[in-house]
Amino acid sequence: MSNHQPHDRAINVLQVRRLGIDTYFEPVVFMRSDCAICRSEGFESHSRILVSLRGHHVLATLNIVTSNLLGTHEIGLSEIAWKLLAAEADDVVTLSHPEPLESMRHVRAKVYGQRLDDAAMHAIIKDIAARKYTDIDLSAFITACAGDRLNIAETGALTRAMIAVGERLSWDRPLIVDKHSVGGLPGNRTTPIVVAIVAAAGLTMPKTSSRAITSPAGTADAMETLAPVALDVKAMRRVVEQVGGCIVWGGAVQLSPADDILIRVERPLDLDSEGQMIASILSKKAAAGATHVVIDMPVGPTAKIRKLETATSLETAMVKIGQTVGLNISVLVADGSQPVGRGIGPALEARDVLAVLRNDADAPQDLRNRAVALAGRIFEMAGSITPEAAIAKAQVLIDDGQAWRKFQAICEAQGGMRVPPQAAHTHVVAAPAAGPVISIDNRRLARVAKLAGAPQSPAAGLYLHSPVGTRVERGQPLFTLHAETPGELAYALAYLYGQPPVVAIANGQ
Numbered sequence: 001m002s003n004h005q006p007h008d009r010a011i012n013v014l015q016v017r018r019l020g021i022d023t024y025f026e027p028v029v030f031m032r033s034d035c036a037i038c039r040s041e042g043f044e045s046h047s048r049i050l051v052s053l054r055g056h057h058v059l060a061t062l063n064i065v066t067s068n069l070l071g072t073h074e075i076g077l078s079e080i081a082w083k084l085l086a087a088e089a090d091d092v093v094t095l096s097h098p099e100p101l102e103s104m105r106h107v108r109a110k111v112y113g114q115r116l117d118d119a120a121m122h123a124i125i126k127d128i129a130a131r132k133y134t135d136i137d138l139s140a141f142i143t144a145c146a147g148d149r150l151n152i153a154e155t156g157a158l159t160r161a162m163i164a165v166g167e168r169l170s171w172d173r174p175l176i177v178d179k180h181s182v183g184g185l186p187g188n189r190t191t192p193i194v195v196a197i198v199a200a201a202g203l204t205m206p207k208t209s210s211r212a213i214t215s216p217a218g219t220a221d222a223m224e225t226l227a228p229v230a231l232d233v234k235a236m237r238r239v240v241e242q243v244g245g246c247i248v249w250g251g252a253v254q255l256s257p258a259d260d261i262l263i264r265v266e267r268p269l270d271l272d273s274e275g276q277m278i279a280s281i282l283s284k285k286a287a288a289g290a291t292h293v294v295i296d297m298p299v300g301p302t303a304k305i306r307k308l309e310t311a312t313s314l315e316t317a318m319v320k321i322g323q324t325v326g327l328n329i330s331v332l333v334a335d336g337s338q339p340v341g342r343g344i345g346p347a348l349e350a351r352d353v354l355a356v357l358r359n360d361a362d363a364p365q366d367l368r369n370r371a372v373a374l375a376g377r378i379f380e381m382a383g384s385i386t387p388e389a390a391i392a393k394a395q396v397l398i399d400d401g402q403a404w405r406k407f408q409a410i411c412e413a414q415g416g417m418r419v420p421p422q423a424a425h426t427h428v429v430a431a432p433a434a435g436p437v438i439s440i441d442n443r444r445l446a447r448v449a450k451l452a453g454a455p456q457s458p459a460a461g462l463y464l465h466s467p468v469g470t471r472v473e474r475g476q477p478l479f480t481l482h483a484e485t486p487g488e489l490a491y492a493l494a495y496l497y498g499q500p501p502v503v504a505i506a507n508g509q
Contacts, residue, residue, distance in 0.1 A: 011037075011040075012037055012041070012094055012095045012096060013092045013093065013094050013095070014031070014035070014037065014073060014074055014075040014092060014093060014095065015073055015074050015075070015090065015091070015092050016053075016074070016075055016076075016077055016082075016085075016087050016089075016090075016091045016092065016093055017070060017074050017075070017076050017077065018076075018077055018079075018082050018087070018089075019069075019076040019077065019078065020079065021076075021078045021079065022078070022079050022080075023078040023079070023080060023081075024080070024264065025080055025131075025261065025264055026061060026078075026080065026134070026135055027051075027058045027059065027060040027061070027078060027080050027081035027084060027131065028060055028061050028062075028063055028078040028080075028081060029049060029051060029060040029061070029062055029063070029075055029076065029077055029078070029081060030062075030063050030064075030065050030069070030070060030075065030076030030077075030078075031043065031062060031063075031064065031065065031070065031075055031076070032064075032065050032066075032070050032071070032072050032074075033064050033065065033066050034072060035072050036072065037095060038064070041095070041097065043062055044062070044064065045062060045063060045064045046061060046062065046063075046134075047061075047062045048060070048061060048062070048098050048134065049061075049062050049095055049096070049097070049098070050095070050096045050097065050098040051075075051081065051085065051093050051094075051095060052093060052094045052095075052096070053085045053086070053087060053091055053092075053093045053094070054086070054091075056084065056085045056086055058081055058084045058085055058131070059098055059130075059131060059132050060078075060081050061134055075093060075095070084131075098132075101127060101132055101133075101137070102123070103120075103123040103124045103126070103127045103132075104137060106120040106121075106123060106124050107124060107137070107140055107141045107144060110141070110144040110145065110149070111140065111144045113149075115151065115153070115154060116154050116157065117153075117157060118157045118160060118161070120157075121154070121157040121158050121160075121161040122157075122160075122161040122164060122165075124141065124161070125158070125161035125162055125164075125165050125258045126161070126164075126165050128141075128258045128261055128262065129165040129166065129257045129258040129261070131261070133261075135265055138261065138262065138265040139265055139269060141262075142262060142265055142266055142269060142271055142273075142276070143269070143271065145158075145273055145275060145276055146271050146273040146276075147273055148273075148274065148275075149273070149275070150273065150274075150275025150276070151275075152317050152320065152321070154275065155275040155278050155279055155317060155321060156320075156321045156324055158275065158276070158279040159278065159279040159282050159283050159286075159321055159324075159325060160324070160325060161258075162256045162258050162259055162279055162280075162283035162287075163256060163283045163286050163287050163325060165256075165257065165258055166254055166255050166256045166257045166258070166283075166287055167233060167253070167254050167255055167287065168255070168286070168287045168289070169206065169233065169236075169237075169255065169287065169288055169289040170289050171204065171206070171240075171289045173204055174291070175203070175204070175291055175292065175382060176204050176205075176206065176288075176289050176290045176291045176292070177198060177203050177204065177205050177290065177291070177292050177293070177294075177378050177381070177382060178205060178206075178207060178285050178288065178290035178292070178293045178294075179191065179194055179205075179207075179293065179294040179295070179296065179374055179378065180281050180284075180285065180293065180294075180295055180296065181295075181296035181297075181298070182277060182281070182295065182296070182297050182298070182304055182305060182314070183213070183214075183215055183304055184214075184215070184298065184303045184304020184305065184336065184442065184443075185298040185300070185303050185304070185336050185339060185340055185442060186215065186216060186339040186340075186344040186442055186445055186446045186449065187339040187340050187341035187342065187343055187344045187348075187349055187352065187367070187464070188296070188298065188339070188340040188341070188367075188370065189217070189219065189222050189340075189341060189343075189349040189350070189352060189353055189367070190296065190340070190367065190370050190371040190374055191207060191209060191219045191223075191247060192219070192222070192223055192226070192247055192350075192353045192357075192407065193353055193356055193357060193367070193368070193371035193375075193398075193403070193407075194371050194374050194375045194378070195207050195245045195246075195247055195407075195410065196245070196357060196403040196404070196406045196407035196410065197371065197372075197375040197394050197397045197398065197403045197406075198245065198375055198378055198379075199243060199244040199245030199406050199410065200397045200402040200403045200405070200406040201379065201393065201397060202244065203244070203245075203378070203382055204240065204244055204245065205244070205245040205246075205378075206236065206240045206245065206246055206288050206289065206290075207219075207245060207246060207247045207248070207288075208236075208248055208249070208250035208253060208255055208284055208288050209223065209229075209247060209248070209249060209250060210249075210250055210251075210260075210263060210280075210284075211249065211251070211263070211455070212267070212454075212455045213263050213266050213267050214266075214267065214270050214446075215446055215450075215455075216344050216345050216346075216446050216449035216450050216454035216455055216460075216461050217344070217345055217346045217349050217454055217455045217461070218455065219247065220247075220248075220249040220250070220251075221346040221455040221458065222346045222347075222349040222350045222353070223247045223350070224249070224346065224458070225346050225347045225350045225418060225420040225421065225458050226350050226353070226354075226411055226417060226418055226420060227247075227410070227411035227412075227414045227415060227416065227417055227418060228414050228415035228416070229247065229248050229249040229252070229414070230248075230249050230251075230252040231246070231248045231249075231252055231253065231414060231415075232252060232253060233253050233254070235414075236248050236253055238413070239410070239413040239414055242413050243406065243409045243410050243413050244406075245406070245410055246410060246413070246414060247410065247414075248414070250284050250288075255284055255287035255288055256280075256283040256284050256287045259279075259280045259283055259284060262276065262280070263280070274310075274314060274317075278314070278317055278318055278321060281295070281318075282318065282321055282322055282325060282327060282329075283325075285327055286325045286326060286327055290327060291326070291327070291328060292327075292328045292330075292378070292381045292382065293322070293327055293328070293329050293330070294330050294331075294332060294374055294377045294378050294381065295315075295318060295329060295330070295331045295332065296332055296334060296370075296374055297311050297314065297315070297331050297332065297333050297334065298334050298335065298336025298340075299311045299333055299334070299335070299336045300335065300336030300337040300338070300442065301337065302337075302440075302441050302442040302443045302444075303336030303337075303442055304336075305336065308333070311331075311333050314331075315331040315333070318331060319331070328381065330377055330380075330381055332373065332374060332377050334370065334373070336442070337439070337440075337468065338439075338440045338442065338467055338468045339440065339442060339445065339464055339467070340364075340366050340367050340370050341364045341366065341367035341464075342364050342463055342464045342465070342467075343461065343463055343464075344445065344446065344449045344454070344461045344462050344463070344464065345449050345452070345454035345455065345458075345459070345460050345461015345462065345482065346420075346454065346455050346458040346459075346461070347420035347421050347422070347423075347458050347459045347461070348420075348459075348461045348462070348463055348482065349461075350420040351420055352364055352367055353367075354420075356368045356371065356398070357398065357403055357404040357407050358404055359398065359399065359401070359404075366467070368398065371394075372391060372394045372395055372398070373391065375390075375394040375397075376390035376391040376393070376394045377390070379393055379394065420458070420459070421458055421459040422459055422482075423457075423459040423460055423461075423482035423483055423484055424459075424483075424484055424485075425482070425483045425484070425485065425486055425488075425489045426480050426481060426482050426483075426489075427480065427481045427483075427489055427493060428477045428479075428480050428481075429477070429478050429479050429480070429481065429496065430474075430475045430476060430477055430478060431466070431472040431473065431474055431475060431476045431477075431478050431503075431505060432474065432501075432505070433474050433505055433507065434471075434472065434473045434474050434505075434507075435471070435472065435505040435506045435507045436469065436470065436471045436472075436505065436506050437466050437467065437468050437469065437470045437471075437472060437478075437503055437504070437505055438468065438504050438505065438506045439468060439503075439504040440464075440467070440468055440502065440503050440504070441502050441503075441504075444499060444502045445462070445464075445479075445502050445503075447495065448462060448481070448492050448495060448496050448502065449461040449462050449492075451488070451491050451492040451495050452481050452482060452483040452488050452489060452491075452492040453483050453484050453485070453488040457483070457484040457485075457488070459482060459484060460482055460483050460484055460488065461482050462479045462480060462481050462482060463479060463480045463482065464478075464479045465477040465478060465479055465480065466478050466479070466503065472505065478503045479503070481493065481496075
């Protein structure tokens with residue numbers, strides 16, 4: 001259906017064209033340099049333009065076309081702009097200058113070191129959720145808040161603002177449990193296992209998870225190789241009511257939507273500051289309706305959290321801010337000196353999850369133990385039970401198959417269980433010398449997996465054969481790289497062999 005009328009004499013209207021250009025989540029429009037509207041309105045490359053169509057409004061970034069790709073009467077729309085406007089062929093849109101973005105003054109204040117109160121944070125986050133910020137604007141805000149530039153009051157203000165601008169679920173029961181890992185530890189894919197254990201015990205765990213920010217895989221990336229995760233709120237509720245738990249992508253249910261927009265820009269910037277991390281975690285948990293949350297906090301020399309003092313400080317902040325938004329927080333500080341599990345990358349991590357839940361003989365015991373510890377802490381928080389009894393309860397639920405059956409039920413309820421894909425190309429990285437493996441650089445190992453294509457290529461990543469403590473002989477496999485294309489495999493290998501050893505062997509090279 002077209003909204004174009006023969007009598008339409010509006011000046012600032014152009015006919016739409018769908019160009020099939022993916023600009024991810026940033027709406028972009030394209031106009032010719034000699035378009036009359038461009039010239040009369042003073043639009044130029046990177047101008048912000050308000051595009052309107054049948055009650056839909058999108059604030060888009062303009063790119064100028066100097067070829068005949070478009071006619072002077074046409075405006076090209078990126079895929080996300082087309083979707084947000086609900087455009088159809090032959091539609092015409094109205095163009096105008098947007099109102100000034102007043103909240104940017106708060107961002108500039110933060111750049112210059114001023115503190116932001118609740119009102120300022122709310123104004124910024126409200127505009128971010130409304131997609132009024134360009135990627136440049138978002139980068140400025142993220143960078144201004146990076147490092148230790150957010151104090152605990154600002155972190156609390158950011159958390160509350162992120163909750164306020166999105167949906168907030170409520171459940172008809174007094175106890176809703178959840179967990180989250182602060183990340184930075186390759187392969188630490190405990191969430192699907194924990195949800196299966198906890199839901200098998202009869203507790204309710206509506207788990208929303210993120211995609212990767214700076215890692216080779218997020219929980220949503222790994223889970224998506226096993227079952228659909230892009231469920232809306234209605235579908236998420238149905239799954240939780242049916243089987244007691246879910247593992248879905250938070251971006252699809254619009255809980256704390258500003259967080260997903262910020263994460264999209266944090267990823268290429270490779271920034272994930274402590275204050276923003278706390279706000280991201282707690283806003284998602286509160287928005288999902290959780291009452292009790294366990295935080296997995298790995299600490300190690302190449303983990304995201306490197307010192308115990310930092311972990312203690314984060315724990316204090318999380319507990320304090322959690323109380324202000326109705327969350328009971330328990331932090332489990334754990335060993336972050338090396339990866340957990342063997343697979344690093346969405347499909348490889350998913351296979352580790354399946355091995356643990358199915359009690360396979362070669363299942364990674366460190367992943368199982370970490371998941372059992374987290375599930376046990378949830379059982380402690382949920383009722384009067386000793387730590388020893390809580391751990392034993394979690395172990396039994398895996399051993400007797402209840403957790404595996406529950407996980408299968410969750411996958412089926414979310415749309416059907418899948419088989420994780422396998423990479424077309426692999427390369428074994430062998431030990432250059434004999435000796436015990438004494439350390440693994442988590443950050444550079446994750447970098448290798450990302451260069452191989454993870455998480456964009458779900459089957460890409462690496463499989464770790466020799467964790468710390470393993471004695472290897474010269475030529476014995478340390479890890480196997482997995483890639484979808486020869487080019488990505490070569491790219492990862494070029495980085496790997498141009499660096500100091502990622503896996504250190506005593507008395508070796």
